[in-house]
Amino acid sequence: MYPCIFPFLQQIVCNGNRCFTVYEFTSNIAFEAALAFCRDKGDNFNLATIFSEEENEIIHGFGDGVIFNLRRSVSTGDFGEYSPSPGTWETQTYFNWDPNGNQGAPGGTEDCAVIWLNSAGKWHDLVCTMELVNRAACLEIKPKENGNGGGGK
Numbered sequence: 001m002y003p004c005i006f007p008f009l010q011q012i013v014c015n016g017n018r019c020f021t022v023y024e025f026t027s028n029i030a031f032e033a034a035l036a037f038c039r040d041k042g043d044n045f046n047l048a049t050i051f052s053e054e055e056n057e058i059i060h061g062f063g064d065g066v067i068f069n070l071r072r073s074v075s076t077g078d079f080g081e082y083s084p085s086p087g088t089w090e091t092q093t094y095f096n097w098d099p100n101g102n103q104g105a106p107g108g109t110e111d112c113a114v115i116w117l118n119s120a121g122k123w124h125d126l127v128c129t130m131e132l133v134n135r136a137a138c139l140e141i142k143p144k145e146n147g148n149g150g151g152g153k
């Protein structure tokens with residue numbers, strides 16, 4: 001299970017129909033707990049995928065030290081892949097590794113990723129089961145509206 005969240009109002013920032021919120025917990029969490037926490041919010045919710053610099057900046061804007069949806073590929077051993085739905089993994093194409101410290105390099109045992117602390121939004125790889133940060137980025141994918149001329153507000 002995951003620890004409690006701090007009960008302050010969470011801001012939501014959207015990129016099109018992809019709406020992001022970062023939750024801060026009362027203790028540090030690891031990848032699987034973050035994934036479970038976000039998915040428990042509903043069918044359209046997931047641990048956040050990051051597909052662009054714009055989305056990275058949205059999440060980084062909530063603060064440093066954030067778990068998101070990326071792990072080393074089980075099949076290739078390289079970074080990486082994300083899980084769009086339980087049990088499903090797809091190939092990641094956007095990356096923003098910290099150039100210092102061999103982050104995201106092939107091999108090793110650091111198979112998950114975070115927007116690291118004091119890293120200006122850059123990513124670090126870390127061991128998936130390690131509890132090193134207390135924030136997770138969740139994503140809600142809003143249903144797309146059909147263009148019928150409605151207000152869409």
Ligand SMILES: [Ca+2]
Binds near residue numbers: 101102103110124126
């Ligand atoms: Ca690392």
